[in-house]
Amino acid sequence: MAVETDVLDELRRLRTRVPRLAGSLAATVDGLVLAHDAPDTEPEGLAALTAAALGVAHRMTDAAARGEFRELLVRGSLGYIATYAAGTTAVLTLLADDRVNVGRLHLEGRRSGARIAELVDTAIGPGGGRHADRPATREGAGAPDATDRARPIGTLPVRTPQRPTHRPRPQTGG
Secondary structure: OHHHHHHHHHHHHHHHHOOOEEEEEEEEOOOOEEEEEOOOOOHHHHHHHHHHHHHHHHHHHHHOOOOOOOEEEEEEOOEEEEEEEEOOOEEEEEEEEOOOOHHHHHHHHHHHHHHHHHHHHHHHOOOOHHHOOOOOOOOOOOOOOHHHHHOOOOOOOOOOOOOOOOOOOOOOOO
């Protein structure tokens, strides 16, 4: 598949642009690996954990009333794990040493996320995967709908369970 090669090329270019970047992984929002450049890491496990972390991060931004999810940064004693949206169907996860320039990591991670989004959306189309039920365009107009225009660039349309606006009526047994 050509998209895998193109995404892997982008991951390798990213490693040359960010000193102290230890590895990178592009995956679908469902947790399937698209491409990886992460030695000494199990890419399938990292992709699955990334998908789980996205769900939690979205819920946190919603619960704290901080708007739409954009990115996630985790700092451990030996370095950083940064996750960036890459369109509506993919994510980019970066592993960096503890002495990385975090500003540079964010700058290049956001740029690579946008480039990977272009590659993936061209190959499989926008709105594939878990969010395939979302309309990508207005009926016949070919332009993004209001939901897509309102979402900041690089965010994921992750849905969370909604509380009912009314109290459910008790069911009568019969």
